[in-house]
Amino acid sequence: MNKPLALQEVMIDTKFLAKRLESETSGEVMTDVASRGRYATDASIYQTMPVAVFVPKTAEDIVAAIQIAADLGVPVLPRGGGTSQCGQTTGPALVIDNTKYFRNILDINLEQGYVDVQPGIVLDHLNAALKKHQVWYPVDVSTAAQATIGGMAGNNSCGSRSIAYGNMVHNVLGVDAWLADGQAASFGLMKNATGKALELGQFVQSLAHQHQAEIEAKWPKVMRRVAGYNLDIFNNQSERPYTQDGQVNLAHLLVGSEGSLAYYKQLRLALSPLPKHKTLGVVNFTSFYEAMDSAQHIVKLMPSAVELVDRTMIDLSRSNPAFKSVIETALIDVAGKTPEAILLVEFSGEELAPLEKKVKDLVSLMADLGHPGCVVEMINAESQKNLWEVRKAGLNIMMSLKGDGKPVSFIEDCAVPLESLAEYTQDLTEVFSKYGSRGTWYAHASVGTLHVRPILDMRRGGAQKMRAIAEEAAALVKRYKGAFSGEHGDGICRGEWIQWQFGPKLTEALGEIKHAFDPNNLFNPGKIINPPKMDDESLFRFPQTYRVIPLKTSLDWSSWDVQNDPVTEKTTAPGTGGDPSGGFAKAVEMCNNNGHCRKFDAGTMCPSYRVTRDEKHLTRGRANTLRLALSNQLGKDAFLSEDVKEAFDLCVSCKGCKRECPTGVDMAKMKIEYLSHYKKSHGWTLRDRLIAHLPRYSHHIAAIPGLAFMLNLRNTIPGLAFLGEKLTQISAKRSLPTWRRDTAWRSMIGSTEDALFASAKPVVLWADTFNGCFETENIKAAVNVLEASGYTVHIPQKKQGHYCCGRTYLASGMVDEARASAQELLDAFTRYTDKNIPIIGLEPSCILTLRDEFLVMGFGDSAKTLAKGSQTFEEFLVSEATAGRFAPELKACEQQILLHGHCHQKSFDAVKPIISLLKMIPQAQPQLIESSCCGMAGSFGYESEHHQVSLQMAEMQLLPAIRQAPDAIVLADGSSCRHQIKDGADREALHVARILEMHLK
């Protein structure tokens, strides 16, 4: 078998290629090693540096790029979200990213039931636009929030509901594409074909006729066969025909071709009516085998999906705070033994009653099969939606395993006939244990395609085990007459199995198709035709030669520095993983490139990507840049280079990824670590110092008469802000917070420490720098609310100052100063935590620092105790209310209350308490704004070079939502959020403490 075109063979023309692309197109051209590195991987185990990356702005740009590449003999690799699991989007080619500009809906024709789209459109975005027409595109892949239609067609993707709707190939009506020489061709029904499309269609038809007997003998009959090219469109072999009326559609030749035949320009997709109702029966099994055996009977009830979640996955979900309560809604007996497997059986249709009846039929069927009382009946739409989200997160939940052993995808989507599913899974489980591994099973039981990934350490002999397991799995697939590649495509890990599946004659025929379409082998070479070996180490992301640079880290990353047992999944003690960077590199390597951070739906992650759509400004892009730098793949001393700095430039440290990245990549913490090294080596700027030391000098400003007044002139006297910007790079377009003399500590608010210790309801209100210096009324409001309910409130302070968490130092990478500040606070607060006196704070980013960064600064158990005792104002009051100790008398609220959650509150799931607290106000109807980061993000929005992007972040949802509700009270607990709202929408937002105070009777 040939290796894909080696990088050296095409390097010769790279510079010239870039030059021509720059002069002949309007697209973005990237040839630097960091940018190429960010496109070198997908969600597979493979990595290959592209020749260059091109982000076209127009269709003309793409044609020009294809022609330039053809002139220079450079391969072309079209790319969508890059979420492929088999290495389809890795290759030494000119990678063309369709997702930034080539993502429009071109036409919706409801009468004829189709939609025309560009290939870079994301499935969820398409379906959001279709929803108002009561139709949808039903190939519902788990990666719907980031997978593009072009990528889905490239892989012939399949969703959870493929039993009802089929695969991608069953739902594509036409493809307009460019061939390898840039020529356009339109692929649709064979009977209407003309020109080059007809010529190619006729050629493939003659091949199909020539090989008819071989096709009938060798072609898998299961619906979930996605390997190779669809040579059987002229004589369908699948249990589901390509078209309902038996007509041949040449577009189907291109579906599943993984970018190796043609470049999709636009696709015509069949629309399906959006089902009005859905019901769900969740069948709990005490035996995995029985679950698998039941699938063949359950499908006779005509469900729209039957999806498996096994015990390991249930356990993992239960141990994850984000999923625990949801997965437990699926269990018959939450307190009892965890089921070995559950099957999610969905019914959908126009009327609810028949679907409810279907669930009852399922209950009866299960009783008949000897499993009475094992079905959770889920009729509520919201509960169903939540449970589907957990199922969709299945793979990612699995991938959160720490250590170098990871669940590896290479036989994760073999498809077998349902009658053999139980035997097949049992046999394969035995294979895993033979090789010292174990598989976690989940996904599409309805169509016999179960996902399973044995845990392998690719750095330590994983490749050999991978081959051995693949060979045994293949033998099983053959025995049970299945398909080796049933969902995720061929790519690198299954390419070599095409010949195994179809035999030499058909493989040769597939090669002839490739040659007819792409005679010079320029479109994604090495995919489907002439693939490399799946275990070719030179193509691995983590080959045995992978090494990390030694690094003395500023924060404690030892909890990532572990290894795991592939069978029990137990991890070794922190610090024993052998990482020369103390666990930092291993934390970075947790990014498996699944692309979930490319989402735009609810949640925060990733605001910088949401406004730029640049891979560089995406959590994944940052993680890849860091990984490559830490493993010396970006050149000497790359870790402290501008490449890495630039990748962090727009990261607003919102901590969105900390919660929303399925494998827990915490880029905000990584940014602190990175800045601490970068700034130590390159020096801190005046602006860095002004921001970092703010908590210290703020007290002097308040203490010296007249100084606050003078400094505030910057906001009013024309020209001063401009001069300030020249000197400090703090944007002249921003007003700065107003200095004042009556800071919280000079105002003598609250009670003495003696009174606190003597009180029955003591509470320490920690006045942070921002509320304490600039918004004393928030502190006063909190004290008033607490005192009105009988609490004794003490505000700690020290001589000439206050205790600071060190947040501003952390944001500037001054970890030593932050640690000193934090240590001082920790020492001072121990006397309260020792007495179990709660510590509460108003500024989310400050109080949550005590629960987050403090734990990785080397303070040991005292930090854990403080973290446990520290709460936001609203968290404390809600827990007190639940315990019956807080029941204030409040006036009714007539006005709408619009709530913007601070990113760190969202990251710690600490927004709900604000809503609960507001609901204590009679008639209050708080409404959460579905917003990502406000864009101010501490000092980010004040920085002159970030002012514009900061406002763009706010304009995504936050500011428009506020403008649409001119009479609403706006609530924002974060001081920078309040400032952004004032600057962007000219509205005063209030801390929840102020709103409660306003409603005290």
Ligand SMILES: Cc1cc2nc3c(=O)[nH]c(=O)nc-3n(C[C@H](O)[C@H](O)[C@H](O)COP(=O)(O)OP(=O)(O)OC[C@H]3O[C@@H](n4cnc5c(N)ncnc54)[C@H](O)[C@@H]3O)c2cc1C
């Ligand atoms: C966590 C996780 C869950 C997944 N779940 C599913 C699932 O439920 N079902 C499923 O089927 N897959 C699943 N996948 C695999 C993957 O998400 C899908 O295959 C997805 O459709 C790929 O879309 P993409 O935009 O990321 O494509 P990419 O990975 O970018 O590209 C896929 C292929 O399409 C080609 N391509 C892209 N654009 C064009 C174009 N314009 N012209 C020609 N060729 C093009 C590429 O060259 C490549 O070969 C999952 C992956 C992950 C990581």
Ligand code: SF4
């Ligand atoms: S950062 Fe997280 S969400 Fe983004 S690709 Fe990596 S693992 Fe996925």
Ligand code: SF4
């Ligand atoms: S911290 Fe926020 S901005 Fe930075 S990578 Fe994570 S989600 Fe993106």
